[in-house]
Amino acid sequence: MSRRGKKPKGRAISGWIILDKPKGLGSTDAVSKIKWLYFAQKAGHAGTLDPLASGMLPIALGDATKTVPFVMDGEKTYRFTVQWGAETTTDDTEGPVVRASEARPSRAAIEALIPAYSGEISQVPPQFSAIKIAGERAYDLAREGEVVEIAARTVLVHRLEIMEMRESATVFEVDCGKGTYVRSIARDMGRDLGCFGHVTELRRLAVGAFEEDDMVTLDELEAAAEEGRETLEPEALEAGARPRVVDFAPLDEYLIEAEAALSDLYEVALTDEQAGRVLAGNPVLLRGRDAPAFCEEAYATGHGRLIALGAVEEGSFRPKRVFGGRG
Template sequence: MTEQKKSKKRPISGWVVLNKPYDFTSTQAVGKVRWLFSAAKAGHAGTLDPLATGILPIALGEATKAVPQVQDGTKVYRFSIVWGSATTTDDREGEVVATSDVRPDRAALDAVLPQFTGLIMQRPPIFSALKIDGERAYDLARAGETVELEPRPIEVDALTVLEHGAEHSVLEVTCGKGTYVRSLARDIAEVLGTRGHVGSLHRAAVGPFSDEDAVTLEQLEAAEAGEARDALLAPTSAGLVDLPEIRLDAGQASAVGNGNPVLLTGAAAPANLDECWVSFKGKVLATGSVEYGQFKPRRVFH
């Protein structure tokens, strides 16, 4: 019997700004999208918990080289705090480990939020992917071992209350990389003299991508394979729009394409930039830095 041929993988590049569904892992989402596009290469910019919904930027092909820039971008989350109980996981999936009859009013909640904005120290949840002596914290916690995680500095740009009720409140946070919303919920409740955990979590933005850009798995599946589905891709450059762009001429583009630095010319040419990207005729050529008027590529796109 002839063995069935495997589907040919395509060298397709771009971004799928996925609205990840509930109870679906980030790895599952990447696998599904990669299969739908028959993509040779795929990755994601920032893991979302299975119980979280929202923006999961999935990079195909050359766009995977821009994952670090998107992953390090500012994030916006909308989440609910369920008042009165703490759980092992700091969300609704965990076992209840402590309860409280205290229910904060809106004024009290608003009053404590400034303590959680700016540069603050945060203790990650014990059920997290952080490693302790080479082991994932959540693996140690599930095995019944005592997990001690040191507080880490995070940046919270804004934290506001969208809705407030006796049993739960909905908040929105704008924050930097490494922020755990589950820890925010836990810590806010403790400062208010009660207990709390995350009831729902939605990521509304990651770097340049937001809810307005998102597509669902249902939309991807409904689109006919080929041009119709490919039209739902954002270009590779969409992941870099938060960085300065430098447009090169043909000679400079040829040099950068071979991984070589080039001297930038013209009155508007920058002298120094920590991070930027260069293009030629609208196509991404490389990301890198500018030192003393010379662009030095770090990652070259093909």
């Protein structure tokens, strides 16, 4: 049998797992772990989270991977701690200190500075970041000792708020748009305040439509997997056999439907007949007084699930990516 004709390995499941990633675990390793636990055919994540950071890592399984861009483009919320008095090469605790100061900012000084870090701001990403420079990741070049010139970029900060003042550190929360680096905020505020600063704790609390209550820990998922494992005879266990997960129902309880990522898009509810046409890649005419004539991005549901991503043009829904059909 040709490779093209091979049946995909794993379960054809679709949905989101909103993982509460622990510190020390890389995003790629987290995706591999979830894919293995769920025995999923396909998996991907919506936005890298540094190994030193914890919190929300949305992981898409199966057809939900087609909705990843809509989550990555969404607003994000972080809680982070800035240690004042030192700037590091990495703008966090991994790198050595390159600038230091005995000065410590007052709450009033920080609050007076916050408006300069709200709205559209210009920001230079950290030297140790995933930004590509001439095809190479900035962090790879930085690790080789190269001084990387990274251009400033405009990012959007919706809210920056002090949550707690400590003796020589401040805890903030920020709501920000795509491409915003919290480490750069800490570095730049430290310079503006004349005391320098770097991030010591970073936790992501929300991404796009997903909120803190949606998160699930690895411990909870592993416990659910244990519930569904087969029972082996002692002889098999002594021989080194490993129990397989044979009942995925406890794990699947944590899956969030794929369309949850599309809450900002217009929904087209299809009849069974229309759903069949869309699954075959065909457009369908929308009827009803409230149906839009044009909509650049929309999604269609039918048969009790997400059917397709597409657009409304001249009063018809035109599928661009089909879920579970030929597209």
